[in-house]
Amino acid sequence: MSLLTARNLSVGASTRSGDFPVISDLNFSLAPGKILGLVGESGAGKSMIGRTIAQFLPTGFSVTGGTLEFDGDNLVTMDSHKRRNLLGRDIVFIPQEPLSALNPVLTVGQQMREHLLRIGHTDQAPWRERALAAFESVHLPHGAGLLDKYPHQLSGGMCQRVLIAMAFASRPRLVIADEPTTALDVTIQARIVKLIAEMQKRDGTSVIFITHDLKLAAQICDEILVLYAGRPAERGPARALFSQPAHPYTRCLQLANPSMSGERRGLFTLPERMPGLRAIKDLTGCRFASRCPAVIPACREAEPPFLEIGPDHVAACIRPEIAATIMPPPPLPMPETASGEPLLSVDKVTKSFVTSWSLLRKTTEFRAVNEVSFALGENEFVGIVGESGSGKSTLARLVVGLDQPSGGRVVMAGRDVTANRRDDKAFRREHVQMVFQDPQSALNPRRRVASIVTQAIEAAGKRGDNTARLDRARQLLAEIGLPPEAALRFPSQLSGGQKQRVNIARALCAVPRILVADEIVSGLDVSVQAQLLDLLLRLRQERGFAMLFISHDLSVVRYLCDRVLVMYRGEVVESGRTEEVFSAPRHAYTRTLLSSVPPDDAQLDWSPDTVGDVAAGVR
Amino acid sequence: MTSLPAWLKSGRVLIGLTIITIVAVCAIFAPYLAPHDPSEQDLLAMLLPPAWAQGGDAAYPLGTDSLGRCVLSRLIFGARVALTVAFLASMGAMILGAVLAHVAGYFGGWIDWFIGRIVDVWMSFPPVILSLILMVGLGTGLRNVILAIILVDWTRFCRVLRSEVLVVTRRDYVAAARLLGFSHWRTITREIAPATLPLLITLMSLEMGVAVIVEAILSFVGLSVGAQTPAWGQMIADARQNIYQAPWNLICPILAIFFTVFGFNVLGDGLRRTLDTRLSETERA
Numbered sequence: 001m002s003l004l005t006a007r008n009l010s011v012g013a014s015t016r017s018g019d020f021p022v023i024s025d026l027n028f029s030l031a032p033g034k035i036l037g038l039v040g041e042s043g044a045g046k047s048m049i050g051r052t053i054a055q056f057l058p059t060g061f062s063v064t065g066g067t068l069e070f071d072g073d074n075l076v077t078m079d080s081h082k083r084r085n086l087l088g089r090d091i092v093f094i095p096q097e098p099l100s101a102l103n104p105v106l107t108v109g110q111q112m113r114e115h116l117l118r119i120g121h122t123d124q125a126p127w128r129e130r131a132l133a134a135f136e137s138v139h140l141p142h143g144a145g146l147l148d149k150y151p152h153q154l155s156g157g158m159c160q161r162v163l164i165a166m167a168f169a170s171r172p173r174l175v176i177a178d179e180p181t182t183a184l185d186v187t188i189q190a191r192i193v194k195l196i197a198e199m200q201k202r203d204g205t206s207v208i209f210i211t212h213d214l215k216l217a218a219q220i221c222d223e224i225l226v227l228y229a230g231r232p233a234e235r236g237p238a239r240a241l242f243s244q245p246a247h248p249y250t251r252c253l254q255l256a257n258p259s260m261s262g263e264r265r266g267l268f269t270l271p272e273r274m275p276g277l278r279a280i281k282d283l284t285g286c287r288f289a290s291r292c293p294a295v296i297p298a299c300r301e302a303e304p305p306f307l308e309i310g311p312d313h314v315a316a317c318i319r320p321e322i323a324a325t326i327m328p329p330p331p332l333p334m335p336e337t338a339s340g341e342p343l344l345s346v347d348k349v350t351k352s353f354v355t356s357w358s359l360l361r362k363t364t365e366f367r368a369v370n371e372v373s374f375a376l377g378e379n380e381f382v383g384i385v386g387e388s389g390s391g392k393s394t395l396a397r398l399v400v401g402l403d404q405p406s407g408g409r410v411v412m413a414g415r416d417v418t419a420n421r422r423d424d425k426a427f428r429r430e431h432v433q434m435v436f437q438d439p440q441s442a443l444n445p446r447r448r449v450a451s452i453v454t455q456a457i458e459a460a461g462k463r464g465d466n467t468a469r470l471d472r473a474r475q476l477l478a479e480i481g482l483p484p485e486a487a488l489r490f491p492s493q494l495s496g497g498q499k500q501r502v503n504i505a506r507a508l509c510a511v512p513r514i515l516v517a518d519e520i521v522s523g524l525d526v527s528v529q530a531q532l533l534d535l536l537l538r539l540r541q542e543r544g545f546a547m548l549f550i551s552h553d554l555s556v557v558r559y560l561c562d563r564v565l566v567m568y569r570g571e572v573v574e575s576g577r578t579e580e581v582f583s584a585p586r587h588a589y590t591r592t593l594l595s596s597v598p599p600d601d602a603q604l605d606w607s608p609d610t611v612g613d614v615a616a617g618v619r
Numbered sequence: 620m621t622s623l624p625a626w627l628k629s630g631r632v633l634i635g636l637t638i639i640t641i642v643a644v645c646a647i648f649a650p651y652l653a654p655h656d657p658s659e660q661d662l663l664a665m666l667l668p669p670a671w672a673q674g675g676d677a678a679y680p681l682g683t684d685s686l687g688r689c690v691l692s693r694l695i696f697g698a699r700v701a702l703t704v705a706f707l708a709s710m711g712a713m714i715l716g717a718v719l720a721h722v723a724g725y726f727g728g729w730i731d732w733f734i735g736r737i738v739d740v741w742m743s744f745p746p747v748i749l750s751l752i753l754m755v756g757l758g759t760g761l762r763n764v765i766l767a768i769i770l771v772d773w774t775r776f777c778r779v780l781r782s783e784v785l786v787v788t789r790r791d792y793v794a795a796a797r798l799l800g801f802s803h804w805r806t807i808t809r810e811i812a813p814a815t816l817p818l819l820i821t822l823m824s825l826e827m828g829v830a831v832i833v834e835a836i837l838s839f840v841g842l843s844v845g846a847q848t849p850a851w852g853q854m855i856a857d858a859r860q861n862i863y864q865a866p867w868n869l870i871c872p873i874l875a876i877f878f879t880v881f882g883f884n885v886l887g888d889g890l891r892r893t894l895d896t897r898l899s900e901t902e903r904a
Binding site: 401446 | 790791799801813814
């Protein structure tokens with residue numbers, strides 16, 4: 001007997017520009033006490049399924065066919081009163097952004113109390129005990145003090161724990177977790193995922209786990225459904241699907257992620273992007289055909305049927321045996337880095353911020369970066385890893401000169417630029433440029449792409465010559481792999497990956513010798529991430545530059561960087577060649593970081609280090 | 620053919636623009652539109668009712684005031700003072716306030732603190748009293764009215780714009796421009812000002828409405844332009860004496876002020892809705 005069953009479920013949208021399908025041919029059945037993983041890139045329709053269950057679809061979207069049965073009742077045709085009674089009690093959601101899901105002006109306790117009252121806990125007095133018990137079960141310490149805290153006083157991980165406690169308080173039968181860890185640090189991610197799995201086991205709850213991370217899904221889910229452009233590509237038992245993918249898309253997703261163990265292998269970079277919702281309608285044949293490395297003419301003739309591969313394992317591919325033959329390309333070579341005079345050397349640099357200021361008392365300081373020293377050689381890629389708050393970004397700002405260090409020296413190409421005088425700034429500008437994290441905020445929405453990427457020319461004061469600027473822009477766009485017609489677009493007309501390319505192009509226009517990249521691939525889909533990583537490696541070969549690459553994603557750093565610095569609370573706790581640090585970590589924190597990454601092989605047991613769990617959680 | 624910009628399609632903007640155009644046409648072509656000289660006295664026809672009322676005279680469509688001057692003509696000529704003050708005073712207040720706001724928000728630190736405290740102190744004076752004191756000190760006249768309004772109202776721009784500048788300054792693209800070697804001046808004019816411009820335009824159209832009201836208040840107490848120039852506030856002050864015999868003398872200038880200020884406010888609201896990037900698509904619809 002299954003708890004939630006989808007039979008040929010399809011969702012469509014009708015807009016002024018016509019009707020188009022959003023989800024089609026969705027079939028799955030979720031047994032009680034099992035975890036179903038929904039995996040796919042952004043725009044694949046993952047979240048739409050959660051919204052269909054809640055009947056909370058965007059305006060113009062509606063279920064166009066099939067059924068979605070919860071415990072024998074069709075959720076699609078159920079009357080709203082009955083559905084309201086199910087939602088929040090039998091079916092609950094764990095949201096993506098814990099901080100925005102909690103009301104900022106009510107204490108955690110008040111919100112928990114409201115929730116308890118709503119799910120039928122009526123007697124006023126013992127709600128505190130019940131709330132505390134719920135918090136206890138998600139390993140939230142601090143007892144009664146926690147109830148009087150406001151969400152902003154808690155860390156993101158703790159807020160997510162509060163939400164998980166709320167979700168499981170009603171002993172629900174179905175939990176829908178929509179990317180519950182995307183906004184959190186890697187170390188926290190591992191703990192939250194484990195917590196959800198633990199709660200699920202305790203209550204025997206069924207969980208739909210929506211994620212873009214196939215590796216993570218393979219670890220914790222019983223069954224996985226891979227979505228591509230709104231249609232299931234493959235569905236099967238998690239381990240079987242992960243170890244023997246039968247759809248080329250699943251295989252490509254796997255290969256687009258850098259590995260964490262074994263030889264450094266190349267990334268499979270899927271070309272272009274997933275077809276948008278509006279484009280799907282006009283496609284004939286397999287939706288993946290335009291990007292599939294093993295496409296044959298027959299693929300474009302008809303939509304592939306779901307073929308039975310193994311027990312409960314189906315794939316929408318006419319040649320399911322082909323997926324296993326897709327091999328990653330050889331890795332892009334890592335050029336030898338010249339030893340000798342370092343291009344950048346940072347010597348005992350400290351940045352402290354005054355946290356409370358008073359005329360009478362001694363001011364208290366917080367050291368975001370504490371006596372950090374490292375060197376960056378010519379043409380060398382150095383990764384900086386650590387969780388948020390470890391001082392990675394502050395260090396980047398000190399290197400490029402956006403902030404001034406409180407102590408220590410920054411020496412660039414043999415010149416001490418710490419003082420950041422006028423001529424130091426000019427010197428620094430020729431040597432180092434920064435690529436920012438959030439392309440949304442890093443690109444002026446009122447400038448066209450051509451004007452953005454050639455801002456360095458504008459800064460030099462050579463204005464009048466617009467044709468020369470446009471030529472340079474086209475040249476840069478070709479280098480970063482954007483079509484020349486993109487030059488006249490505005491950033492809002494580009495996709496996330498394209499924006500990040502423009503972001504890189506702008507920094508490269510000034511022909512720097514050092515690039516500082518702050519989390520430039522986080523928040524992008526794996527296929528886009530793979531494209532960008534290979535772009536960086538290719539550019540290094542073609543132009544030769546050194547890079548300081550800040551990331552929380554260890555596998556990306558392993559793929560890209562020669563050396564790595566591990567930062568923890570403002571200090572570098574370990575550094576060395578990437579391979580050595582990752583295979584034989586010496587510092588306990590490095591080990592914690594490494595253990596939070598799910599292993600490449602789904603058969604291996606994943607036991608993230610959860611020591612010192614929420615100790616530092618309260619700000 | 621290029622399509623109209625979004626802000627021109629908004630109904631509010633169109634209504635506002637239409638009203639202001641009507642008032643502006645009256646102001647510009649006043650000598651041709653007005654049936655009489657606004658200062659010409661006809662002591663034989665004092666306090667006439669509008670032409671359609673009993674005892675009205677077709678020569679004076681909206682009647683006459685206590686000195687026998689044509690109300691319609693005075694209204695039309697009054698638009699000149701109102702609009703001149705509205706445009707010049709809000710422009711001046713905008714320039715002063717915007718410059719200080721950009722300096723404060725962009726540089727931050729003690730500069731921001733200093734400008735912020737000046738604004739605080741400035742805003743603690745009651746605005747009407749402040750402008751009255753200024754007018755007493757400066758003396759009457761169109762130029763001084765404008766100056767007084769600028770000196771009172773620049774704080775409004777400064778306060779609101781500063782917070783917007785703060786938000787934009789923290790965007791990464793501003794940092795990127797600085798890293799590429801943009802000077803402070805170029806960063807402010809090329810990266811920050813374009814982003815604050817929509818708010819600036821909106822604030823300005825609202826400020827024009829405020830300026831019309833302030834001018835009316837000042838001329839009501841006789842501290843605006845001299846008695847020889849017709850102004851709406853003056854007309855209200857004059858009509859006060861005969862409020863029972865000739866209520867239309869009071870109602871006409873009040874309606875004129877209402878009409879004009881309403882136009883500016885609707886325009887400002889419409890512009891805010893279409894230009895403000897922070898508003899979601901749904902509210903805009």
